[in-house]
Amino acid sequence: AQTVTQSQPEMSVQEAETVTLSCTYDTSESNYYLFWYKQPPSRQMILVIRQEAYKQQNATENRFSVNFQKAAKSFSLKISDSQLGDTAMYFCAFSFQGGSEKLVFGKGTKLTVNP
Amino acid sequence: EAEVAQSPRYKITEKSQAVAFWCDPISGHATLYWYRQILGQGPELLVQFQDESVVDDSQLPKDRFSAERLKGVDSTLKIQPAELGDSAMYLCASSLADRGLETQYFGPGTRLLVL
Numbered sequence: 001a002q003t004v005t006q007s008q009p010e011m012s013v014q015e016a017e018t019v020t021l022s023c024t025y026d027t028s029e030s031n032y033y034l035f036w037y038k039q040p041p042s043r044q045m046i047l048v049i050r051q052e053a054y055k056q057q058n059a060t061e062n063r064f065s066v067n068f069q070k071a072a073k074s075f076s077l078k079i080s081d082s083q084l085g086d087t088a089m090y091f092c093a094f095s096f097q098g099g100s101e102k103l104v105f106g107k108g109t110k111l112t113v114n115p
Numbered sequence: 116e117a118e119v120a121q122s123p124r125y126k127i128t129e130k131s132q133a134v135a136f137w138c139d140p141i142s143g144h145a146t147l148y149w150y151r152q153i154l155g156q157g158p159e160l161l162v163q164f165q166d167e168s169v170v171d172d173s174q175l176p177k178d179r180f181s182a183e184r185l186k187g188v189d190s191t192l193k194i195q196p197a198e199l200g201d202s203a204m205y206l207c208a209s210s211l212a213d214r215g216l217e218t219q220y221f222g223p224g225t226r227l228l229v230l
Contacts (some may be wrong), residue, residue, distance in 0.1 A: 004157070037221075043223070044118075044119070044221045044222060044223045044224070045158075045206070045208075045221040046221070047218050047219070050218075091157050091158075093157070101146075101163075101210075101217070102148065102160040102163055102171060103148075103150075103158070103160070103219060104160075105157025105158050105159070106157050107155065107156050107157050108156070108157055
């Protein structure tokens with residue numbers, strides 16, 4: 001079974017600074033996808049960024065980028081120039097190609113951006 | 116922008132009562148997911164539909180939970196009888212297809228409290 005571990009229950013960062021959220025996962029599959037989802041307070045979960053395991057190049061989306069280390073089974077999220085609107089729960093998630101494509105989530109990291 | 120709709124947003128019930136949640140996915144999305152999110156944890160898949168067919172219900176407690184998507188559009192999740200441990204957020208998500216890289220779009224959720 002696939003598992004996703006987020007070791008940082010809570011983090012805080014000052015506005016305009018950079019923060020990195022950690023995620024490790026465990027799978028015996030070779031083809032899979034990794035995601036970071038954001039869940040703002042009282043709002044729906046939205047996709048932040050995704051990575052295909054067969055791609056060595058790290059994904060980037062504006063201020064968000066990932067450090068994907070396949071051998072180490074690590075998938076960290078870096079947020080640059082943090083903004084107050086980045087305050088949210090962040091979930092790392094996994095799905096594997098060829099299965100039911102369900103997302104397997106970690107327990108989440110609560111990020112607070114301070115002014 | 117199209118969104119996944121869920122109702123009700125909040126539900127308080129007593130144990131042993133029946134409850135039902137409704138989800139209307141984004142138009143044209145063939146795949147629909149129901150996740151349960153217990154406080155402090157990441158969402159876990161309960162059931163996945165492809166059109167009107169169940170693709171994965173391995174984690175659905177079938178003695179008390181049922182789900183249907185009769186016309187392949189909107190869906191209902193029912194719990195009967197509700198137990199104290201069912202208190203959680205119930206999230207509905209939809210995607211265009213059941214390929215792993217497809218973005219899952221989440222609704223606002225139904226927060227259930229069982230007394």
